[in-house]
Amino acid sequence: MPIVTLTTDFGEKDHYVGAVKGAIYSELESLRIVDISHSISPFHITEAAYIIQNAYRSFPKGTIHIIGIDSELNAENKHIAVALDGHFFVCANNGIISLLASEIKPEKIVEINIHDRVESNFPVLDVFVKVACHIARGGTLEVIGKLIDDLKELKGIRPVVNPEANQILGTVIYIDNYGNVITNITKSLFEKIGMGRDFKISARTATFSNVHKNYSDAINFDLPPEKREEDGKKLALWNSSNYLELAIYKSNPKTVGSASTLFGLEYWDTITVNFE
Structure with missing residues (x-):
């Protein structure tokens, strides 16, 4: 069965x-x-x-x-x-x-x-x-x-690329239990439009110029623990589903805060990627 x-x-x-x-x-x-x-x-x-x-x-x-x-x-x-x-x-x-x-x-x-x-x-x-x-x-x-042939579509589920192909406008589609913010921008679309160019990701007042593979990639483990920038460390990464995610390292929405609370992001808020 x-x-x-x-x-x-x-x-x-x-x-x-x-x-x-x-x-x-x-x-x-x-x-x-x-x-x-x-x-x-x-x-x-x-x-x-x-x-x-x-x-x-x-x-x-x-x-x-x-x-x-x-x-x-x-x-x-x-x-x-x-x-x-x-x-x-x-x-x-x-x-x-x-x-x-x-x-x-x-x-x-x-x-x-x-x-x-x-x-x-x-x-x-x-x-x-x-x-x-x-x-x-x-x-x-x-x-x-x-x-039947047709399925009802969710509005805003797909990101928008401008005519000049140097900007992606995405939205927040999910906020997980840690307060991490998942956007509708996929790694494949990002790489297709970006073509290896430098970029800036903007989400309200937060900006990012790197996208990591893992949360811990944002931490410099060559430094001794007392000198590492860990608490409140913001980062962007490709999550396990290859969506662009914005996070706070070891966040907790109930104590230290999270990407959602600290960046002021909710569902359907806009995330912008500008390529140089």
Whole structure:
């Protein structure tokens, strides 16, 4: 049996996560369930998209990913099941899949149409679980939905390059548990536009002229500990997903501060890269 993952904004206090797991086991007791995250900020589609994009590749092909973010069915928020990169995604067509689809073309997309057979005011529990278990049994997507071509796209998810190709305008798309700020500027785009030129990254009052591979690359370990510039050391780096990240070395938002708090950066704030 394949693995089913869960990514939601349900949190840990309420019964929702347990109820969804119980419904899955009631359908197929042999399934394995893995929690990716239940701490997505409420209705935060971009946050969910970033987390899913960076988690799903670690799972084996055939894994089914249930995404319970902004999933209430309405005329502008249909439910979909998507086959992409050998995985299956069951979610609302609200832009969550567009970050994945910007890099890899989906193999198949269906708009779920089993709602007349399932009484529901909790779609993740009633509809998404039914669809995921259908797929887990080897069922085809066409049985539970009609084929469609278009996915709703998230606005502002892609950085903008100016006509002179000497500037990239990016935005903050994620802030992690350490307060590190992740932008939508990828290493591949940076290198394509930069072509080895010098650059300056600007984020409000913070500027950077180097991008590191690791957090510790910003620290001069040739100096004795008492002479190293560590506390509050700002840095830019390519994170494990090859997105441009702005960070504070060993940051803690609750004590010493973080890139988000110290630079004054929030979701959708602008990050500018100017090449010389």
